[in-house]
Amino acid sequence: MSILDLKYKAVRSMTWSLAASLSAEDQMVQSCPEASPVKWHQAHTTWFFETFVLRPFLADYKPFREEFHRLFNSYYISLGEEIPEKKLRAFFSRPSLDEVLAFRAHVDREMGRLLERFVDEEASRRIVLGLNHEQQHQELALTDIKHAFFSNPLRPAYEAPSLGSQSSHTILKLGWHSVYGGLIEIGHPVNAESPMSFCFDNETPRHRAYLEPFRIANRLVTCREYLEFISDDGYTRPELWLSDGWETVKLAGCEAPLYWERDSGDETGWRVFTLRGSHGLSALLDTAVCHISFFEADAFARWRGCRLPTEAEWEFVASQKPQIGNLLDMGRLHPAPATGEGVDQLFGDCWEWTASPYAGYPGYKPLPGALGEYNGKFMSAQMVLRGGSCVTPPDHVRATYRNFFPPATRWQFTGIRLAV
Amino acid sequence: MSILDLKYKAVRSMTWSLAASLSAEDQMVQSCPEASPVKWHQAHTTWFFETFVLRPFLADYKPFREEFHRLFNSYYISLGEEIPEKKLRAFFSRPSLDEVLAFRAHVDREMGRLLERFVDEEASRRIVLGLNHEQQHQELALTDIKHAFFSNPLRPAYEAPSLGSQSSHTILKLGWHSVYGGLIEIGHPVNAESPMSFCFDNETPRHRAYLEPFRIANRLVTCREYLEFISDDGYTRPELWLSDGWETVKLAGCEAPLYWERDSGDETGWRVFTLRGSHGLSALLDTAVCHISFFEADAFARWRGCRLPTEAEWEFVASQKPQIGNLLDMGRLHPAPATGEGVDQLFGDCWEWTASPYAGYPGYKPLPGALGEYNGKFMSAQMVLRGGSCVTPPDHVRATYRNFFPPATRWQFTGIRLAV
Amino acid sequence: MSILDLKYKAVRSMTWSLAASLSAEDQMVQSCPEASPVKWHQAHTTWFFETFVLRPFLADYKPFREEFHRLFNSYYISLGEEIPEKKLRAFFSRPSLDEVLAFRAHVDREMGRLLERFVDEEASRRIVLGLNHEQQHQELALTDIKHAFFSNPLRPAYEAPSLGSQSSHTILKLGWHSVYGGLIEIGHPVNAESPMSFCFDNETPRHRAYLEPFRIANRLVTCREYLEFISDDGYTRPELWLSDGWETVKLAGCEAPLYWERDSGDETGWRVFTLRGSHGLSALLDTAVCHISFFEADAFARWRGCRLPTEAEWEFVASQKPQIGNLLDMGRLHPAPATGEGVDQLFGDCWEWTASPYAGYPGYKPLPGALGEYNGKFMSAQMVLRGGSCVTPPDHVRATYRNFFPPATRWQFTGIRLAV
């Protein structure tokens, strides 16, 4: 069995595991426009392999059901007719979850047939892309079901309530790591040549950038620190905010991170909804604050007299560190307190908002055809995030990885690392 | 076993029958703001009995689950906290359908206990109200699932495709029935004294009204006739429309009834989505046109040089006819061609838009307390409809029955009877 | 000089008088979608005579400027191309006020020429309609400039601040007038035959209606009484409100009539903006409450254990009274305290919301052609108001006159008369 075959089976079965505890009804909910039903994630990731691998590369392939080609296309406009609206997904009582699982089984069986043979280089490249695509949807499925359960008045939990002990840990004080800067290089050195060296097109080309000297924080901002910002009227002082941020906060009536709710029963006055149910904030004070927008991260940094790092600064630091942290394989499903030495928490816990708007690197070229719609067409009005979160598969992220979301986004595990 | 007990069992099991072919996923869809998921209909109607009968009248009653009290309240503001938004219903993956069915079973068991004993007069009155309430939701469940299935790109059918033969029927020509009018009476003679004589508060008090002489059509307007209106540019001639109607039609881009879709494969150029799947319009030409708004009904009438009847005119005519027609018990689930003599189709087929805005009758008094929120508070900007439809339970409707919807409503089975 | 000629000159010069104190800038403001700039009122009323009288009936008439035909059409869709949006009016810096006044002078001169000759019966009918149309716009110009000035942070006054002495009046207690009812007649007896007997098409035909016995209040509800409703939490008790009304009030955050503002300097805690500037509410307590929506009127009536009269009830009472009251010719520009005997304030002070949705009378026929768009096409989702206000020209209103507005409307002088 080839490495690719092994990897395929591992990623695909991880999706199954993550969804296994959810009912057909749970997997149908879409609780905000940016989220999708888990059933849809299961189908769409399968559609990717059918569309980009099986149809073009397996000569005798028979599609599972012809309508699925249109039904589970998310945004690849080049492939034809646009799906009316993302929220249409909410009406997808049909196909049933059973049928979607049968679709997965069908595609897995056929992929097995294909992988048994010699695999064409382009096919191989697409399979790797499809697996990385599926890993992105694994993370989304978890953040989407978190939002869905939070939207349900009964507030069901995805997993058992234990968030791990906090009592014994030593609280890591905020400290600074100095970097001299100069003419450095960032970006992935080469486009995907083998499954081992995969990267997305937006990580390339590797290129030079000039960095002024800077200092970067040794860990993420904690809930305890963020609570001070709230107590110091952080949400009602316009001078701390970008103009768009101020409008967003006023319009939505924000006064705390997403998933924080007033709770007089906890000494902090707050409780926090997690994938493991609601917990008093006092038990989470030394974990990284998460589910905040870029606007909140930016306002917090200004309040502290700091700023957010640029993505070049972040990558330059992270490229010198081992890629370990509180990622999905830890099974925690929530940020943990920082404990490490040096610059901790670069990988895992929370995606870190950077000060960098998402744009193409100098000389950037998207992939040809429909696959070129993957990254480049979103290079407008989004901010780059780095480092992965507690629900990112560990073999999915790397120092050069560029995640991106609009600045008001809060439903992802997003947090703050300071720089000066 | 009392009549009330029998009636209770009959109505409750009818709800079960109507939902039986729908999966848990099907029962979760809410495809437009005015619709609700079928699962919600099942729970809310059960909530009614728990809230208004079991809690106050069964001394040792234990609620199935405390949160359901708030969860399945639709709009009874007097009962406390308002449910955030109707569309929240779309996130109700939990409680599961299984749990809702257990809730139904629990309440039915407890209602059985209560009905075995002597039933207090007020309790009895509320049970009858609750059964009529549930019948309304049976009709809504069918119109809502029709809309849900139409919103699904796969266009599933609720029932087997047969709409009954049309071939042998004699087409009934449009004719007119003359009424002399004068000082007549309308409204239900007396408020509910027994299950047999139930009426809603808005049907009372019975009162006098003066009618000028008028003529009323012998049947509903057919799809064939409506197609002529479309062909005669009915949707693009502003002089045929009320001002609000014109704006509504232009904004929504309407050019035909809801559920009509262009289809070059049918000789009429249209196909129609029904609870029994999509059918070429040519097979339905002599059935009543349905799923049209008041604005469309009004514009059609003006185009024909006619008008819609007032509710007093309609009731005066209908009160002299037997209450039979193509109602839910016929199992057709779609309008049938008119065949009868005299004034046909008064009951069943389609709710008939009248020219009467929905208002209280002279001396109208709502029920006391939360039950008073049933009808009276909606007496603004809605139009009265009469006669029931092909999905109305047959023992639910009567000559004095007043249905009401905003004038732009189209997802109910609504049609046109002309008057002059 | 004919009576028609005299009437024409009187009405047209009244428009001029009402606008005389307003600058070109004042006359350009449109502060809400339902209002229009005063300059537009001046132009549109003139357009009416050019379009419906001069063009068809004065053979050698030369239009003032060809574009005005399209520019100053408000909603007569039959005349061709629709004007994009009502709010476009806000951009009408051109034509300038000077040019609009020249347009008025041109049309007046040409109308003078036409009126010197024998006037065709249809032309004569249209001139009378045009004058009544202009009187409606006189009232609108005053309510629109009131709203415009209220929207301006400087709160300019339209007229000198005196609202007349209140000190010497005897406060008229709320009393009831009993009416036996029975089969009565309402509506204007005959369509316009001469300027003397003008009525709008919606007042016809005269027809029979049956009235149950009722009692009607001897005067309008005062600010003092309305303040009790507010103090008794009238705005926060959902059971007092129609469902649409409750939503409207919550959405807009209403807690008092339009133009009431919190003012700790007045003993009532409120001040009221009028066409004569802002005044402490304490000086206006015994005047009729005005600028309230139908929803507020209806909620107030429910709170008092009363209801609003139907339009038939109102007209039956009013038709037996002389048509005098605090109308525009009193020059007060605000409601006055009630003083009279019997049923006072039927005419003038405030338009009285009735319980009647606006619909056509039995046998109603609109005028032919574009003039038929005057009234009939608005017969949807509006409520009938009766009696005129303190800014209605005195020869414009009558017992059969039917005004109509959507139930949420507040910028007109609208008030409450109770019935039981």
Next chain:
Amino acid sequence: MSILDLKYKAVRSMTWSLAASLSAEDQMVQSCPEASPVKWHQAHTTWFFETFVLRPFLADYKPFREEFHRLFNSYYISLGEEIPEKKLRAFFSRPSLDEVLAFRAHVDREMGRLLERFVDEEASRRIVLGLNHEQQHQELALTDIKHAFFSNPLRPAYEAPSLGSQSSHTILKLGWHSVYGGLIEIGHPVNAESPMSFCFDNETPRHRAYLEPFRIANRLVTCREYLEFISDDGYTRPELWLSDGWETVKLAGCEAPLYWERDSGDETGWRVFTLRGSHGLSALLDTAVCHISFFEADAFARWRGCRLPTEAEWEFVASQKPQIGNLLDMGRLHPAPATGEGVDQLFGDCWEWTASPYAGYPGYKPLPGALGEYNGKFMSAQMVLRGGSCVTPPDHVRATYRNFFPPATRWQFTGIRLAV
């Protein structure tokens, strides 16, 4: 008379000149949310001097009218109460234009008194900032009145129709200028020390950046070239567009630049509205295309197989060129054909969209206090534009000048320079 005094008088009287031909009514129009009435521009720029110079630095200064402090604040939240909404400006019939001009005269008189004396360094710095602020509003006043006149159905012209002869010019072919790049510097070398060296805070600090080799176009893209893009279905091919751009274009129904209208009378099929009235496009084919969004610029570049330059690339090239071009002092008020050698049209004609999102330079610090709200708080979701336009005052722009607008903006004179 000091240089500062001379400069003050020159800038202030230029504002007067630009508005001189507009009536009080013209100066009141606000035809889109991003625009302001010209009267407001006149008042707000004056408010700047009163607020930031006269009140703090002229001891015996008496404000013209106390309310103006609040009334003409645009967005300086730190100064207190926020003005409700930008669109409120549309209701500003009062203060009248006469009063605003009196306000200007009052402030000019008092500024004269202040400038006669020794001027404090901070005051001096603020005066220079105020003059640059006023120059920005001069440009805005012209773009706003252009939009206002385009919104008026009569389409008035701001100036006489002549756009200058095109017949004799030699058409400059599109060519490329190669730049080696490397480690370069951009940004203004030092913060404002004297009126001569003024810059905005966002142009600082000067800093290093690394440029890969690139080529930049010798002139702006012309209407002729843009027409080819339209003819080649540029507006209907999603693969050419950023995702946000595609949505914007579809939603708004864009098919050409703002101010282009279909006109069968011109051989190109289009006419173009300018500050000098409407002209057939055929007379403007070799002028720079303008009033396009960043999305359109970006799509055009992709269609041509090119890209937009980054702001660092642009500045590096522009810093080596004299700062001359078709700016406001040319009086043309519209782009002219390119004629020069080398890299032409860097200054004037059109603001050039760059590929750079607007962000702070490394080490950027906003001014302290309310003045700090000038630039930094808008650093989100906007794109940088460079070079000034045909309505930019010539002494206002420079190679380091950073203009910025949201990517969908079209009402400014915005165009395209290509790079590869």
